[in-house]
Amino acid sequence: MGLLSREQIAEMGFAHVGVNPRLSDKASYYNCQNISIGDNVRIDDFCVLSAGVGGISVGNYIHIAVYTSLIGAGRITLGDFSNISSKVAIYSSNDDYSGASMTNPMVPEEFTNVFHADVGIGQHVIIGAGSIVLPGVTLEEGVAVGALSLVTRTCEAFGIYSGVPARRIKERKRDLLTLAREFLKE
Numbered sequence: 623m624g625l626l627s628r629e630q631i632a633e634m635g636f637a638h639v640g641v642n643p644r645l646s647d648k649a650s651y652y653n654c655q656n657i658s659i660g661d662n663v664r665i666d667d668f669c670v671l672s673a674g675v676g677g678i679s680v681g682n683y684i685h686i687a688v689y690t691s692l693i694g695a696g697r698i699t700l701g702d703f704s705n706i707s708s709k710v711a712i713y714s715s716n717d718d719y720s721g722a723s724m725t726n727p728m729v730p731e732e733f734t735n736v737f738h739a740d741v742g743i744g745q746h747v748i749i750g751a752g753s754i755v756l757p758g759v760t761l762e763e764g765v766a767v768g769a770l771s772l773v774t775r776t777c778e779a780f781g782i783y784s785g786v787p788a789r790r791i792k793e794r795k796r797d798l799l800t801l802a803r804e805f806l807k808e
Contacts, residue, residue, distance in 0.1 A: 623667055624648065676714060676740060695738040696757055701745035703802060712755045714741045746798055766794050
C-alpha cells in the first residue's frame, strides 16, 4: 500500500491530521476541509471518505480497511480505537426509496427527499466486513457488529449485533477497556 507523504496530506487541505497518519494514496478523499483525522490512523486502498456539510471526524488509533466508504451530508464520527473492516459502508444520507420522490444526486433537490442524519461510532467499536450502517445510527462504546449486517437502529454499549436487520445477540466482554488504559500509560 502506497502512503501519502506528510506534504501531500498538507496540500489536500484536511481540517486536521494528527501524528503518524497512514493514508493510502489509492483512497479517495472528498471535501477534505470537512475531514478531521486523529493520531495513528490507517486508511487502506480504495476507501472513499466523502464529507458533506456535517463532516467526518476520525479519532485516534483507528483502522479503516480496504474498500470502505464513509459518505453523506450528516456528520460521521469514529471514536478512538474503532475498527472498520473491509467493504463496510457508513451512510449519513439516504434517498427516499418509496417512489414518492425522485432519487440520485443528479436530480435537483426539490424533486428528491434525501434523509440526512449524523452517525456516531463509539470507542472500541468493531464493524465486520460488508456491513452497512444507515443514517441516524449510533453504535455506542464497545459494540461489535458481525459481518454482512445491516445496522438500521442505535446499538447499545458492549453488545454484539448481527443480521439483517442487526439485532443484539450477546454481550461483549469489557476486558479491552483495561487493556486500553494499560496501552495509553506506555
